Amino acid sequence: MATRSVPNLSLEAAQIAAQAAQEKARSMGIDFNIALVDASLYLLHFVRMPNAKLTSIDIAVNKAFTAAGHRVPTSTYTTQTKNFLPGGPGYSIHNSNGGRFTLIGGGVPIEIEGTVVGAIGVSTGTPAQDTEVATAGVDAVYAWLRKKQGSKL
Template structure:
């Protein structure tokens, strides 16, 4: 069995893959040593990620590639045909960035690392990659470095930035969702059996009033009523109402119950820096952050939710309020 220690570096020198002996503070050693630090930090981030297998897979694949990149850095005078990291690897990182940008909610402010443990580790790895890139720039002034190495490190820092934002976004969404579900569970215990029993009767009357208002303003609507658990009690689609409004009306009613507030009040809370930032992407996008959904309140208790969709937001709200008049 090979020993971990070899004593060959006791005099402050080490061997490159291409067999040259150099001092351990050599620019080439500094470069691949810094990449190794970044790889370790990425491993920490990977270990802290839960329930995001796609993120773990991205990190794992890159970690394997970094071993090949370090082999390129540790080899002098590498022929083009022998490059381990090629332009194809760089292109793949660019495609990852593009894909992650589709997931990420845009942020128009400077990021302060530490929103969650996993993203903090990825941000740490990102700064190490930036340092590794600077080491390679310095190395290239005196020695040959394969061109894809610099490009790869540059793109990798961008991958880690966007990945960190996506990871913290998903963790925040999960945290908010859990809080909403706990709040909803607590609210359910406050409702009396009489309140719950009256929901269906009230739903029929609300739908009738809301439909009359929709007819008055000349806009065909979909009207939905859910109980305190967010389950559908009754739904009505007027002739000519948009098909998309069927799910939107139900989701508005659900959101109003889940968050215990009208849906038009949700919008300011889901913007960057506010308590429910990112919530509208949770639960398959079921949470709605524009008007048309209202909680149904009886004797001070939330017993259900009313959602209306089919017109402009203001029209949806007018029709919903008409239905609530019976509550």
């Protein structure tokens, strides 16, 4: 076969994730930038809460890009810091993809039936706070899917 179908995160699912992430952010008392990409790694939905750092907009988008493209949470890279220092096997990876690849926690892939369909990237807080808010978004998508019992994204 010369072509293949790739499942993508829907706008509806992205909006559900963004809403849940905002609710988590409000409970923490912090405003965040929240970006969602689909499996193509392109921006699908974005929310900038009122006091989110303007310099974190691109960071949130790039966290989603990295998580979807590499199919792992960006926090994975923070535990492997020595690999990304000069002389390490992953040194300079942050310069790949036009500088969009990020090693900062806060990007979480959204996986359905073993396939990454997109990702959420969150930025403004610490990497741990960003990851917590992103995870709330992912969890909301999974809860929504369970209610729909297998409907397509």
